[in-house]
Amino acid sequence: MSISDSVRESMSSSSWIRRMFEVGLELKKKVGVDNVFDLTLGNPTMEPPPEFEAELRRLVQNPVPGMHRYMENAGYPETRDAVAQQLSLDMGVKFSRNDVMMSTGAAAALNCILKTILNKGEEVIVFAPFFAEYTHYVNNHNGSVKILPTNEHFIPDLNKLEAAITKQTKAVLINSPNNPSGAVYDAQTIHDLAQVLEKKEKQLSTEIYLISDEPYRKIVYDDTIVPSVFQHYRRTVIANSYSKDLALPGERIGYIAVHPECPHHKDLMDGFVYCNRTLGFVNAPAIMQFVIRKVQGITVSIAEYQRKRDFLYSNLAAMGYSLVKPKGAFYMFPQSPTANEFEFIEELQKYNVLVVPGTGFGTPGYFRASYCMEDKTLQGSLNGFKKVAEKFHLC
Numbered sequence: 001m002s003i004s005d006s007v008r009e010s011m012s013s014s015s016w017i018r019r020m021f022e023v024g025l026e027l028k029k030k031v032g033v034d035n036v037f038d039l040t041l042g043n044p045t046m047e048p049p050p051e052f053e054a055e056l057r058r059l060v061q062n063p064v065p066g067m068h069r070y071m072e073n074a075g076y077p078e079t080r081d082a083v084a085q086q087l088s089l090d091m092g093v094k095f096s097r098n099d100v101m102m103s104t105g106a107a108a109a110l111n112c113i114l115k116t117i118l119n120k121g122e123e124v125i126v127f128a129p130f131f132a133e134y135t136h137y138v139n140n141h142n143g144s145v146k147i148l149p150t151n152e153h154f155i156p157d158l159n160k161l162e163a164a165i166t167k168q169t170k171a172v173l174i175n176s177p178n179n180p181s182g183a184v185y186d187a188q189t190i191h192d193l194a195q196v197l198e199k200k201e202k203q204l205s206t207e208i209y210l211i212s213d214e215p216y217r218k219i220v221y222d223d224t225i226v227p228s229v230f231q232h233y234r235r236t237v238i239a240n241s242y243s244k245d246l247a248l249p250g251e252r253i254g255y256i257a258v259h260p261e262c263p264h265h266k267d268l269m270d271g272f273v274y275c276n277r278t279l280g281f282v283n284a285p286a287i288m289q290f291v292i293r294k295v296q297g298i299t300v301s302i303a304e305y306q307r308k309r310d311f312l313y314s315n316l317a318a319m320g321y322s323l324v325k326p327k328g329a330f331y332m333f334p335q336s337p338t339a340n341e342f343e344f345i346e347e348l349q350k351y352n353v354l355v356v357p358g359t360g361f362g363t364p365g366y367f368r369a370s371y372c373m374e375d376k377t378l379q380g381s382l383n384g385f386k387k388v389a390e391k392f393h394l395c
């Protein structure tokens, strides 16, 4: 089979999430869909909000001439205006359409950003646990990933960050609310992180981007506030999408936004648009751009996610699992009762419960459970969690 060595190698070390999902498919064939409790994917089972459905229906019934054609590679100006207006409200900084490019989800946004800024071998710093695809995205564009630890609450250790930045460091990539931990960085953390970047830029005479990957920004619980990264650092770019907060991951719609006062702003935007085109995305899906502009500020029910979080968290904690209560997103990241989490995961599979090993997120000894699932799936997983907790003497 003649495929490139690099793709072959990357595939062999590829996503644990997908691998576990495939295990789930096999298991479902064997024991029936209703008997498998698959907590592997971040694929929301909630339907999009009624406002989204209504706008989509209205559009289909009243088509706009030309609505299926190519448009500017950056996206429709009216959609970028609507996104900029909402960002100005949410972020405390004034945005215009010139700061926004519509993308094919956050995944494409990140690839466009990384391709635009990275020279061969330049480093992108990420904090473990991190979204597993980051390493692939950075490799796509010939960069190199440097992985730094977080503390027991999954918050970055900024002393270690300061020590790790070199002349080769081109960007720090953060994700808060975080997949897989559910951690949310507070304003002080973002402020301190920005101070470290500014200090190192001066010391090393370099330019370091802060890339903030924010698809879960609106999915937060209790009184948690997600601070605006733009208020702390000018050389900031965010990748965002509607995959999670509007439950539209299959529709592939998101955007890049650049700080209006970011140095080299025009070069960056031109670079993103060029990369959007030449990476083959061309433009974000047209119909979604029409719909999205009318549903800014709307989300799925966050209260529903909070209820699901409380259910799974309180049950796992009562069984003796050691875990940090997630403040946002829809994942939890408990410690495995065995140092080698694969042993635990194998045991859990005997009860048809599927989770993802922490190794897939750069953090062995943990596992990720997604709770964006139907209640019956969450409920059904408890027996397996309890039996395995008993086996490993948690309770």
Ligand SMILES: Cc1ncc(COP(=O)(O)O)c(C=O)c1O
Pocket (backbone or CB within 6 Å): 042, 104, 105, 106, 107, 108, 131, 175, 179, 213, 215, 240, 241, 242, 243, 249, 253, 254
């Ligand atoms: C942290 C993080 N970033 C990016 C993505 C990609 O999202 P999208 O569907 O918008 O491409 C995901 C999807 O799960 C994610 O969890």
